Amino acid sequence: MHKVAIIGVGCSKFGEMWDSGFRDIVISAGVEALEDAGLEGKEIEAMFVGNMSGGRYLAQEHIAALIADYAGLAEFNIPSTRVEAADASGGLALRQAYMAVASGVHDIVIAAGAEKVTDVGNPMDIMISSIDKEWEGFVGATLPALYAIIAKLHMEKYGTKEEDLALVSVKNHKNGALNPKAQFRKEITIETALNSTYVAEPLKLFDCAPISDGAAVVVLASEEVARKYTDTPVYIEACSQASDYLAIQNRKDILTMNSVVVAAKQAYKQAKIETKDIDVAEVHDSFTIAEILAYEDLGFVKKGEGAKLIREGVTELHGDLPVNTSGGLKACGHAIGATGVRQAVEIVLQLRGDAGKRQVNAEKGLALNIGGTGATAIVTIFSR
Amino acid sequence: MLPRFWRKIKYRYDLVGSYCENCQSFFYPPRNLCPHCRRRSKIKEVPFNGKGKVLSYTVVHDAPEEYKDEKPYVIALIELENGVKVLSQLVCDPKEVEIGMEVKKAFRKYGEDGASGIIYYGTKFVPASHF
Numbered sequence: 001m002h003k004v005a006i007i008g009v010g011c012s013k014f015g016e017m018w019d020s021g022f023r024d025i026v027i028s029a030g031v032e033a034l035e036d037a038g039l040e041g042k043e044i045e046a047m048f049v050g051n052m053s054g055g056r057y058l059a060q061e062h063i064a065a066l067i068a069d070y071a072g073l074a075e076f077n078i079p080s081t082r083v084e085a086a087d088a089s090g091g092l093a094l095r096q097a098y099m100a101v102a103s104g105v106h107d108i109v110i111a112a113g114a115e116k117v118t119d120v121g122n123p124m125d126i127m128i129s130s131i132d133k134e135w136e137g138f139v140g141a142t143l144p145a146l147y148a149i150i151a152k153l154h155m156e157k158y159g160t161k162e163e164d165l166a167l168v169s170v171k172n173h174k175n176g177a178l179n180p181k182a183q184f185r186k187e188i189t190i191e192t193a194l195n196s197t198y199v200a201e202p203l204k205l206f207d208c209a210p211i212s213d214g215a216a217v218v219v220l221a222s223e224e225v226a227r228k229y230t231d232t233p234v235y236i237e238a239c240s241q242a243s244d245y246l247a248i249q250n251r252k253d254i255l256t257m258n259s260v261v262v263a264a265k266q267a268y269k270q271a272k273i274e275t276k277d278i279d280v281a282e283v284h285d286s287f288t289i290a291e292i293l294a295y296e297d298l299g300f301v302k303k304g305e306g307a308k309l310i311r312e313g314v315t316e317l318h319g320d321l322p323v324n325t326s327g328g329l330k331a332c333g334h335a336i337g338a339t340g341v342r343q344a345v346e347i348v349l350q351l352r353g354d355a356g357k358r359q360v361n362a363e364k365g366l367a368l369n370i371g372g373t374g375a376t377a378i379v380t381i382f383s384r
Numbered sequence: 385m386l387p388r389f390w391r392k393i394k395y396r397y398d399l400v401g402s403y404c405e406n407c408q409s410f411f412y413p414p415r416n417l418c419p420h421c422r423r424r425s426k427i428k429e430v431p432f433n434g435k436g437k438v439l440s441y442t443v444v445h446d447a448p449e450e451y452k453d454e455k456p457y458v459i460a461l462i463e464l465e466n467g468v469k470v471l472s473q474l475v476c477d478p479k480e481v482e483i484g485m486e487v488k489k490a491f492r493k494y495g496e497d498g499a500s501g502i503i504y505y506g507t508k509f510v511p512a513s514h515f
Contacts, residue, residue: 139508148442149441149459153439199445200444200446201445250469
């Protein structure tokens with residue numbers, strides 16, 4: 001297997017971008033990534049695009065060819081492939097690109113993620129299609145409702161409080177304020193979070209990530225090729241993907257995301273590291289409870305003790321294990337299919353020392369991207 | 385939505401799930417393949433008695449378009465006596481629900497497909513104390 005490096009990263013601004021179309025957003029991220037890598041364009045051999053629902057958000061399918069076309073690559077006729085796993089689509093694109101390079105099939109490959117949610121479809125209804133539409137959606141469940149059921153049981157069983165969830169939101173907003181690409185660049189108080197209106201009890205508005213427009217692009221290359229382009233490659237040590245029962249009613253324990261546990265175990269093993277070796281992480285905080293679960297399922301703490309990390313400030317920007325230095329999905333924004341790639345961009349910036357005001361000291365980073373309520377998970381481990 | 389709903393009416397109007405005779409496991413919603421036995425599955429249909437307790441729940445305030453008129457409503461993850469978990473609406477005052485509460489199945493309306501469309505019926509749960 002070839003060692004795989006990331007040689008360039010790019011990210012559009014995240015948010016409600018009424019003045020920009022899907023193509024504009026993708027190209028802004030792509031151009032940034034190619035400039036960062038020092039590529040002209042014709043060196044690119046293949047492209048993988050994470051996009052959850054072009055069909056419903058834009059009434060546009062055939063997204064992969066569209067992006068290759070508007071990236072100026074139509075005349076190179078490269079293979080361009082869209083992959084989908086709800087809001088884990090970006091993580092899938094990264095993993096497909098990683099495998100294409102690791103296998104030796106290609107030398108330079110693009111992983112892109114993009115979503116434009118403010119054009120055609122109703123974002124809430126479309127997100128419901130990431131859960132079991134026939135048996136969860138039918139009874140009136142929404143994505144926040146299912147995470148709320150998980151949160152409620154976590155509180156009952158482990159004593160996690162609404163205040164703990166609010167602290168996750170406060171931390172991520174604080175980090176987002178330092179990220180020029182973030183959707184929300186304003187710190188909030190715990191009172192603001194706690195006094196916000198209920199979406200699905202016990203989750204409130206400030207427990208829920210927004211549904212955003214945005215795109216992110218990373219350029220992957222084999223180690224030998226990477227050296228020609230950069231002195232600061234960031235290596236992908238492992239990229240593991242796992243699945244689980246789609247509906248939460250079929251899971252033995254709704255407080256454990258088995259997909260995350262399995263993907264993390266595989267990734268740690270392949271990277272030959274332990275949990276304690278991770279210096280910085282981007283996790284999928286689509287809802288604040290999901291960040292608490294991630295602490296546990298990634299093995300940062302034992303099951304049930306997730307809230308302790310946020311209470312003790314361990315995952316703050318300057319804590320022992322900074323989590324979501326970008327602001328996470330909550331404050332940076334959640335551009336669905338873009339998120340998994342956007343997380344990779346943040347870890348690369350942190351490991352290269354290019355993260356500006358939110359820079360932390362890190363040699364090894366981890367990204368966790370989740371689809372829906374955890375039926376898909378991708379764990380990627382990076383090193384410099 | 386109509387054909388997809390119609391096809392599974394038997395399992396929605398009453399609580400009918402699957403049972404694997406090979407490993408004695410129950411499933412809801414129904415499955416054609418047992419995830420423990422796969423090719424050796426011996427699946428048959430079984431009606432569930434519909435008695436259970438609330439494992440966890442939420443009160444939904446931000447509802448999808450077709451449920452806007454119902455909000456706030458309770459969605460609960462219910463564990464039946466045979467160990468099967470069912471996600472369902474719970475018919476009660478949101479203030480009344482608590483974890484561990486005993487509930488029973490009931491035949492109720494879920495919604496309708498516009499003014500002249502079909503009416504969606506299905507199984508909801510009701511606190512056992514209401515019977």
